[in-house]
Amino acid sequence: MSTRTTGVGYLHCILLLALIVSGWQPVDRQTWLIENILILIGAMAVWCSRQHFYWSRRSWIMVIAFLCLHEVGTHFTYPQVPYNEAIHLISGMDLNAAFGWERNQYDRFVHLAYGLLFSLPLREIVSQKCELKGAWASLIAWSLVLSTSMLYELMEWLGAAYVGGGDSAFVGAQGDFWDAQKDMAVAAAGSLVVLMCRGHALRDKVLALRGRLTAN
Template sequence: MKTHLHKIPLILLAIYMILFIILAINPYDRVTWWAENIPVLIVVGLLLLTYSRFKFSNFSYFLMTLFLCYHTVGGYYTFELVPFDWGNQLLSKLKLDFILPEGRNNFDRLGHFLVGVFAYPVVEISLRKKWVANKGVAFVFAVFALGFWAASYEVIEMYYAVLEGGKSGAAFLGSQGDIWDAQKDILMDIVGGCVFGLLALFSQRYWRG
């Protein structure tokens, strides 16, 4: 492996940390900021702790960094308040009103799709560590893992909203008045997991590059 490729995870970490520090200054709602960023920091911490024992491909780290940065932006504004008019207009062209309705800030809904990027490293580690017998099982395992996490996170959101209450609770829940918000979020997590899980299967040859 070329020397400069070893540096890519460190460069991605530096980019994320710079963004995190900048967006940690005066967020829209500090309580919501903490609630949104604690799970992200746990992921970053786990990746750092395990880096010496298992290194994902650079593309895995890129995908995970993409999501972490996206989520950090959402945590700064609270997802509902992210200035995303251009994105909402672009998403409206997909004509998926049942899942990406007009008049709603769909920054968070797109974020749930991007949660699916973690299917890529799950497939990768499953196959490289030989945890599973074949590619098909690795794909199903990754999608089911994403689905389990998606459902668990929605339960966490519910409990936080009930316990915290008020503006911060509502901001963390992020339903924007949609009674089916949790189910739609889980659907987007799973769809994203399928997309990025398949991408992992088709890009195995690049894992060590």
């Protein structure tokens, strides 16, 4: 195993532990099973393609961090994750009251985390397999975040329509008519922030290297 992937096995163990813990007496067993189908499909896809592509350690950390956040949502169901109670217990702050939130915002936070944490792993795939660099690689990675967010929202719609009996509560919309659009928007915004920061950091490194070469 290369130094870029050293310790990845431990990260896999963390994810497995999170999966086991989340599956221990979840609030809704059916929801837990449905929410983890994509995790199973993704794990199988990564396993089957391991000879052709393998993420760096940084990308694995970001991916597994996101999946652990997702497992919290699968255990409690997204509309019932007690993040506000947890924050109040730790800091005494009522986050919902401070921001005037009337709904549980955990699902929105996880969609934001998807953009923040999956953009660089997706960009890594684009860079390695498509041999794209710079702004083009970032643009394709951002497009992938947008398109996969859309596909997820379509799956939620189909699930609500044909499994949940047409009830929007099945997908945790919490009565928000624009829930799908807002979820995609925060994912796109998070992705854009990360990719722009990466671009600026890379540009600064190039300018610093150019300055040292000029000085020599």
